[in-house]
Amino acid sequence: MITLTFAEENYLKAIYHLSDGGKKGVSTNDVSAEMKTKPASVSDMLRKLGEKDVIEYRKYYGLHITEEGKKLALQTIRKHRLWEVFLVEKLKFSWDEVDEVADDLSHVKSQVLIQRLDEYLGFPKFDPHGDPIPDEYGDVRTRPRLPINDLDLGSIGQIVAVKDSSPAFLRYLDKVGAYIGARIKVMDKTEFDGSVEILVDNKKSIFMSKDVAGNILVMV
Amino acid sequence: MITLTFAEENYLKAIYHLSDGGKKGVSTNDVSAEMKTKPASVSDMLRKLGEKDVIEYRKYYGLHITEEGKKLALQTIRKHRLWEVFLVEKLKFSWDEVDEVADDLSHVKSQVLIQRLDEYLGFPKFDPHGDPIPDEYGDVRTRPRLPINDLDLGSIGQIVAVKDSSPAFLRYLDKVGAYIGARIKVMDKTEFDGSVEILVDNKKSIFMSKDVAGNILVMV
DNA sequence: TTTTATTTTTAGACAAATCTAAATCACTAA
DNA sequence: TTAGTGATTTAGATTTGTCTAAAAATAAAA
Numbered sequence: 001m002i003t004l005t006f007a008e009e010n011y012l013k014a015i016y017h018l019s020d021g022g023k024k025g026v027s028t029n030d031v032s033a034e035m036k037t038k039p040a041s042v043s044d045m046l047r048k049l050g051e052k053d054v055i056e057y058r059k060y061y062g063l064h065i066t067e068e069g070k071k072l073a074l075q076t077i078r079k080h081r082l083w084e085v086f087l088v089e090k091l092k093f094s095w096d097e098v099d100e101v102a103d104d105l106s107h108v109k110s111q112v113l114i115q116r117l118d119e120y121l122g123f124p125k126f127d128p129h130g131d132p133i134p135d136e137y138g139d140v141r142t143r144p145r146l147p148i149n150d151l152d153l154g155s156i157g158q159i160v161a162v163k164d165s166s167p168a169f170l171r172y173l174d175k176v177g178a179y180i181g182a183r184i185k186v187m188d189k190t191e192f193d194g195s196v197e198i199l200v201d202n203k204k205s206i207f208m209s210k211d212v213a214g215n216i217l218v219m220v
Numbered sequence: 221m222i223t224l225t226f227a228e229e230n231y232l233k234a235i236y237h238l239s240d241g242g243k244k245g246v247s248t249n250d251v252s253a254e255m256k257t258k259p260a261s262v263s264d265m266l267r268k269l270g271e272k273d274v275i276e277y278r279k280y281y282g283l284h285i286t287e288e289g290k291k292l293a294l295q296t297i298r299k300h301r302l303w304e305v306f307l308v309e310k311l312k313f314s315w316d317e318v319d320e321v322a323d324d325l326s327h328v329k330s331q332v333l334i335q336r337l338d339e340y341l342g343f344p345k346f347d348p349h350g351d352p353i354p355d356e357y358g359d360v361r362t363r364p365r366l367p368i369n370d371l372d373l374g375s376i377g378q379i380v381a382v383k384d385s386s387p388a389f390l391r392y393l394d395k396v397g398a399y400i401g402a403r404i405k406v407m408d409k410t411e412f413d414g415s416v417e418i419l420v421d422n423k424k425s426i427f428m429s430k431d432v433a434g435n436i437l438v439m440v
Numbered sequence: 441t442t443t444t445a446t447t448t449t450t451a452g453a454c455a456a457a458t459c460t461a462a463a464t465c466a467c468t469a470a
Numbered sequence: 471t472t473a474g475t476g477a478t479t480t481a482g483a484t485t486t487g488t489c490t491a492a493a494a495a496t497a498a499a500a
Contacts, residue, residue, distance in 0.1 A: 007487060028448055041488055043449050048486095060448060060495055091336040104328040110321045116311040227457060248478055261458055263479050268456095280465055280478060 002052055002068065006107050009076050011035060011045050012054055012065075016073035019065050027062040074138035079106035081127035081134075082117050088128040089121065094202070098128065146220055148186070148213040149194060156185045157218035164215040173216075176206045184218065222272055222288065226327050229296050231255060231265050232274055232285075236293035239285050247282040294358035299326035301347035301354075302337050308348040309341065314422070318348065363440055368406070368433040369414055376405045377438035384435040393436075396426045404438065 004012065014034045018026045028046065032039045050057030054069030065073065083102040087093040093101070115136075118124075125141050126132055132140040145160055159182045162169065173179065177200055187205065188197035194210030208216075224232065234254045238246045248266065252259045270277030274289030285293065303322040307313040313321070335356075338344075345361050346352055352360040365380055379402045382389065393399065397420055407425065408417035414430030428436075 005486070029446095037487090038489065039448060040450080040490080044487080047449095062448095087333075091333070091340055093332075093336065097332070101328065101330045101333050104330070105325070108321065108324040110324070112313075112317070113307075113311070113321055116313070120311055225456070249476095257457090258459065259478060260460080260480080264457080267479095 002054065002072065004052070004054070004072065008045070008049060008052070008054075009072075009107070010103075011042075011049060012069060012073045013076045013080070015049075015055065015063070015065055016070065016077070022065045022070050025062045025064050030062075071138045074134040074140070076106060078134045078136075078138075079114055081131060082114060082121060082124070084127045085121050085124045085133070086117060143219055145217040148184070148196060148198065148208070148216045148218055149189075149210060151186045151218060151220065153186055153189055155220060156183065157220045158183050159216055160219045161217040162215055163217065169212075169215065172212070176208070177204050178206060178216065222274065222292065224272070224274070224292065228265070228269060228272070228274075229292075229327070230323075231262075231269060232289060232293045233296045233300070235269075235275060235283070235285055236290065236297070242285045242290050245282050245284050250282075291358045294354040294360070296326060298354045298356075298358075299328075299334055301351060302334060302341065302344070304347045305341050305344045305353075306337060365437040365439055368404070368416060368418065368428070368436045368438055369409075369430060371406045371416075371438060371440065373406055373409050375440060376403065377440045378403050379436055380439045381437040382435055383437065389432075389435065392432070396428070397424050398426060398436065 011031065014031060015026055016022070018024075018030050018034055028039050028042045031046070032042045035042065046055065046057045046063055049055045049069075050063070053066060054072055055063045055065050057063045080102050083105040084098045087098045087101060087105075124133055126143070132142065134140045146157075147163070151157065159178060159180055161180065162173070178184075182200050183202065185199045185202070186196060187199050190196070194213070195207060196210075196213050197205060197207050199205055231251065234251060235246055236242070238244075238250050238254055248259050248262050251266070252262045255262065257265075266275065266277045266283055269275045269289075270283070273286060274292055275283045275285050277283045300322050303325040304318045307318045307321060307325075344353060346363070352362065354360045366377075367383070371377065379398060379400055381400065382393070398404075402420050403422065405419045405422070406416060407419050410416070414433070415427060416430075416433045417425060417427050419425055
């Protein structure tokens with residue numbers, strides 16, 4: 001069985017994200033930027049990860065994550081996201097505070113701990129950022145995209161796409177501060193005209209008409 | 221401000237325990253046995269801890285923990301015990317499973333995390349083993365000793381002494397499986413004759429008369 | 441195609457924490 | 471009081487993860 005050190009685990013997680021779940025190749029400099037370590041250190045680490053067969057590494061040409069690597073990365077991501085849920089739901093941390101702490105917590109080695117934590121949290125399927133939590137076997141549940149006006153009051157989600165991508169519409173979104181990737185929460189819904197109020201990135205409130213809300217797709 | 225590495229923190233915690241909270245001096249071999257590392261490694265670590273003024277170290281003569289060292293050790297102990305409470309109360313771990321995991325968890329650096337955890341757990345004053353949890357300033361609450369029949373139903377505690385220490389009484393205790401240091405829980409109380417049923421070390425059930433129960437002192 | 445710029449790797453160093461083997465110190469027992 | 475035993479320290483090696491500086495490979499531009 002492959003075992004990774006803390007540092008190796010962190011690198012692999014970063015690589016998984018950078019490669020968009022294994023779709024793209026990744027360069028040394030990419031990893032260096034993500035991990036905030038020097039390229040020289042990255043080269044060394046890539047050699048080690050290559051020897052452990054969690055990545056396929058060709059000198060000077062970057063790397064691809066392997067199937068085994070994906071599995072391990074997803075385990076780490078699972079731990080990280082479960083701890084994020086714990087920190088936000090139970091300890092009342094806010095989104096922006098959790099990452100570093102969850103990172104530390106997810107290094108704790110016990111398998112049993114993660115199983116019990118998962119159970120304690122009620123087997124959550126998504127973390128506070130809306131990202132899916134892989135199950136024990138690394139499977140992730142992808143979630144449906146909904147237009148904002150189909151959301152319930154209080155729902156949170158992330159803007160993933162727009163139906164109407166006309167320049168005018170995009171300019172409007174830009175103006176009000178909404179963008180692909182923005183985290184939103186439905187603060188108010190007015191039944192009679194279908195307009196909604198959403199909170200963007202936990203700070204900015206936006207009112208939008210039924211038409212606009214129907215054209216913004218959210219991942220819940 | 222003094223900062224310690226993980227390993228230094230662990231050594232200091234062990235030293236604190238070995239020195240019985242700073243009362244006794246401690247030898248290199250003591251630490252070696254406790255930490256399961258070689259004496260040579262301990263010497264090196266003691267030198268470092270001495271340089272950081274958390275212990276007073278004289279080569280070949282062992283060490284004494286300093287006031288500063290005590291404070292830091294108590295911080296680590298606080299974290300450890302809070303995590304133990306979390307593991308047992310929330311994640312349903314049993315006593316004997318928690319130590320290693322709590323050790324890992326208590327290495328997580330965030331101050332805020334510990335404060336929030338403390339709050340979430342309802343500011344517990346004692347860990348699942350009955351050991352006191354130091355507060356933020358390192359103060360520990362020592363607890364009163366009570367005879368078993370003064371305990372409420374469901375109370376947990378640790379046997380710390382006996383009033384009647386006659387050979388006959390001690391032989392009786394031995395026979396039923398109670399001993400100084402045993403962890404007990406009050407399972408049942410019969411009002412009319414004052415007899416009680418207690419669970420020892422989470423496994424063995426004992427019935428005892430009012431007289432016997434009145435002679436066993438428990439730290440709650 | 442040759443030169444230049446960028447990216448990546450190698451080489452060598454360092455800090456932390458451990459080990460083994462050898463040396464040194466302190467106490468004890470003749 | 472001196473030799474021996476056991477505890478302790480030193481010396482030197484190893485692993486892991488990082489760094490800087492320099493070399494090498496690739497990519498881009500003239």
